[in-house]
Amino acid sequence: MPVATACPIALTAAERVRLKKMAYGYKIEHRLRVRAQIVLHAARGRSNARIARETGLHLDTVRAWRGRFAHGGLPALADRKRSGRPACFTPLQIAEAKALACQLPAETGVPLSRWSCPELAREAMQRGTATFVSASTMRRWLAEDALKPWQHRSWIFITDPCFRTRAERVLDLYARTWEGQALGEDEYVISADEKTSIQARCRCHPTLAPGQARAMRVNHTYGRGGALAYLAAYDVHRARVFGRCEPRTGIDPFTGLGNIGTAVGAENDHGS
CATH class of the missing domain: 1.10.10 (Arc Repressor Mutant, subunit A)
Incomplete structure (x- = not known):
């Protein structure tokens, strides 16, 4: 039987650059890399048998992709559309x-x-x-359709008859106004909260630093130091967070928290 003549491949500069990126790019799919390498070998005038021997591919595979590129160019290296398995559901x-x-x-x-x-x-x-x-x-x-019926979100109905009045005060403060007047540079708006009953614990033995083939070691036993409350606040307009630990909650610890925020804000403003 006569031997089929290999399709001659002539590449433009743009096609050669594109094929090299496909053949040697580490993020390119393996099948596209193989096809690009076949075309690059063919562009050097090598026979199908030599390309198959150097790439470890079957001769028919080399002949097929060489022919597809010769007739269709770079788009022909992509997979053709397949009908796929018939749909099981309407x-x-x-x-x-x-x-x-x-x-x-x-x-x-x-x-x-x-x-x-x-x-x-x-x-x-x-x-x-x-x-x-x-x-x-x-x-x-x-x-x-991004449907997730196993998730849920809760909400509450507003039952406070004075909700509008109270909400307007908060929103005005966030907008740096109070009773229709703008707040000064020395006035602060903070949003504060507290976390109570935090167990103060200390390890009975010091923690050992990690080493070669060894993770950090933390002693299991600890001593109780009582319960503390952590007060934290957020400076709304200056985007600062500050807090402190107190033995208990109340108006005095809260006032001390506000004093800390004012001092920190004044210090930062002076430093800037």
Whole structure:
């Protein structure tokens, strides 16, 4: 049988640069790297047999990709569209499953507080939506529309009749105004909170530093130093956080926290 003549390959400067990036880029898919290397070898005038021998590929593989590039250029090195496996579920079945996920379980008579993918798949099969559907398939359907029925967010209804008046005061302070007048440079707005009953503990033996093939060692036993309260505040307009530990909470520790914030703010303003 006559031997098929190898397709001649002539590259432009742009094609050569692109092919080199594909052939030697470490982030390029392996299959694209192999195809680019075949074309670069072919552009040097090498035969298909030599290319197959040097790259360790089958001769038919080299011949196929060389021919595809010769007739289609760089776009021909990409995979052709495949029909793929026939769809197992109709668009109507998928829409019904998504509609089920958008309902509360109590509305469907299921004794659950919220849906999970296995429970949705089980309920869909019981309703006859599909003969069989797996939890992973249900999860993939929901991900298409960013549906996460297993998550929830709580909220409260505002019942305070004076909410508007109190909220306006807070919002005005955030806007650096009070009773219609702008705040001065020496006036501060802080948002404070406290954390109580923090156990003060100290290790009975010092912690050992890590070494070669050894993690840091922390002694298990500790001594109790009582309970402390941590007061922290956020300077709204200067974006500073400060805090301190106190043996107990109350108006005096809170006042001391405010004094610390004022001193820190004045010091930073003076230093800047």
